Amino acid sequence: MGSLVLLDLMGGVALLLWGLHMVHSGILRAFGPDLRSLLAKALKNRFAAFAAGIGLTALLQSSTATALIASSFTADGLVSLVPALAIMLGANVGTTLIVQVLSFNVAAMAPVLFVIGLVAFRSGARSWIKDVGRVSIGLGLMLLALHILLDTLAPAENAPGMRVFLNAITGDPALCIAIGAIVTWAVHSSVASVLLVMSLAYAHFISPFAALALVLGANLGSAINPVFEGAHRNNPASYRLPVGNLVNRLVGVLLVAPFLRPIADLLQNWQPDLAKMTAEFHTIFNIATAILFIGLLDSMAGLLKKLLPSRIQEVDPSRPRYLDDSALETPSLALADAARETLHMGDLVEVMLRQVMAAMMTNDRTLADRISRMDNSIDSLDEAIKLYMTKLTRGSLDEREGKRAMEIISFTINLEHIGDIIDKNLSELATKKIKRRFEFSPEGAEELLAFHKRTMDSLRIAFGVFMSGDVNEARKLLAEKALLRNAEIAATERHLDRLREGRPETIETTSLHLDVLRDLRRIHSHICSVAYPVLDTAGEPPTHQNAENDPAALPIDLSGKARTESRRESLPPPARRLANRI
Known part of the structure; x- marks a missing residue:
C-alpha cells in the first residue's frame, strides 16, 4: 500500500512539474522579448521593480527565471543593485499568486484547458497563439496533477505506515524547513513544493504546524538555485543579487520560525481548510518579507558591494x-x-x-x-x-x-x-x-588604400544587413561586389602600366601588390555572403552570387583580360615573367 501511494505521489509531482514547465516555456516563447524589455524599463526604482517582479513571476511561475534575467542585467551593469533586489522581492510575492488560485477547487477546468490548448497548439505554424496553447495545456496538466495527488492521498489517509513515516520526518520544525528547502532546490520550483504541501495538509498527512514549516523551507530553497545558476565564479559581484535574495529569505525564515505554532493555531481558527491556510501563509510570509526589506535595500546593497567587490579583470576578447x-x-x-x-x-x-x-x-x-x-x-x-x-x-x-x-x-x-x-x-x-x-609606389599605395577603404565600408554595411535584413542595403552590397571586381581589374592594369615603365619600386613589390588586391577581393566576397539570405527571404534571387559569372561583370572582365594580355606582350622579358604570375 505504502509503495503504491509513494509511486502515485511521485507520478503526480512529475506531472505537476511538467505542467509548470509548459506554462513557463509557453510564456517565454510567446512574450519573452517583450517581458525582458518591460523588465528592463521597470528597473528604474524599487517600487516599479517590485511591481514588475510580481507581474513577471506570476506569468512565468518561476522566481528562478526572474532572478536569472535580473542577474543578467546587473552583471552587464545595466541596472543598479537596489532595483534588482526589489524585483526579487516582487518575484517572491508573484510566485504565490498561482498557488492562491489553485488552492480553490478548479480541477473541473482541466478538460476545458486541454481542449483550448489543443486547438490553439494545432492551429498551424508556431506563433504566439500556439505558445498560448502550450500554456493552456500546462495549466490543465497542473490541475490534473493536483487532482491525482488528492485522489492518491485520500484513501491513504488511514494507512498507518505512511502516517507514522510522515509524522517522524515532520515532527521537528528545523527538519521540516530543511526538507522543504532541499525538495524545492531539487525540483527548481517553490510552486510545486507548496502545492505538494497543500495536498498533504488537505489529506491530513501532516499537521498544520508542519505544513507551515515546509512552506518556509520551500521559500528558502527557491532562493538557493539562482546562487548556483545566475552567478559567475570568476566575478564575485555577480553573486550580489542572488545572495541578497537568499539573505532576505533566510532572515524572514529565522524571524517567523520561533512563532510557527501560535501562527498555525491562529490561521487554523481563521481558515479551517488546511490547503487554503497553507497557500495564505505562503502569500502573507512573502508580503511581510517584502514590506520589511523594501526600505532596507540601500543598506543591504552597500553591504553586498563591500563583501562581494567587483573583480577588475583584463578584458579577454x-x-x-x-x-x-x-x-x-x-x-x-x-x-x-x-x-x-x-x-x-x-x-x-x-x-x-x-x-x-x-x-x-x-x-x-x-x-x-x-x-x-x-x-x-x-x-x-x-x-x-x-x-x-x-x-x-x-x-x-x-x-x-x-x-x-x-x-x-x-x-x-x-x-x-x-x-x-x-x-x-x-x-x-x-x-x-x-x-x-619594400616600399610601394605612391600610386600603388594609394590604390591599395582606396581598395581597402571600400572593403571596410562594405563590412560595415554587412553588419547592418545582418542585423536589420534591409533589402536595399543587401542590393547595394552585391552591386559593390561587381564594382569592386572591376576596380581590381583596373588597378591591375595600372600596376602593369607602371611595371612596363620599369619603375623599381613597382618591380620589387609586384607580387605583394597583386596578392593584396586578390586577398582583399576574397575578403569582400565573404562579406557579401550576408546579402544572399536577405534577398532570398524577400523572394529576390541574387544575380551576383559569383562575380566571375555575373552577367553584368562578364563583358568588363573579358575585355579587361584582353587588354591585360595585350599589355603583357609589350613588357620587357623580366617584367613579363613577373606579370605572367598574375
Missing part, C-alpha cells in the same frame, strides 16, 4: 560576452544574443582588417605580430557561437527562427574565414614587406 544559456529556452532571445556575439566577433575582424593595412603601410612590426593573437580570439568566438547555436537548435524552432539560426552560423563562418585570410595571407605579406624593406 576571446571570451563570449552575450551568450546567455538561460535564454536558450526562448529562441528569440537566444538568437538575439547570438547575433550580438556575432557582431562582437565582427568588431574584432574589423580591427584586424584595419590594423593589417596600417602595419603594411607603416612597416609596423608590432601591429603585424598582434594579428595572429586576434585571429585566435576570433576562432574561439566562432566555436562558442556554433556550440551555442547547436544547443539552441536541439529544441523546437519554427521556420523563421531556424532560418535566422542558419544565417547567424553562416555569417560567423564567413567572418572566421576573413580572419584566416587576414592572418595567414595579409599579415604574412605585411611581415614580408617589413623584413625586406
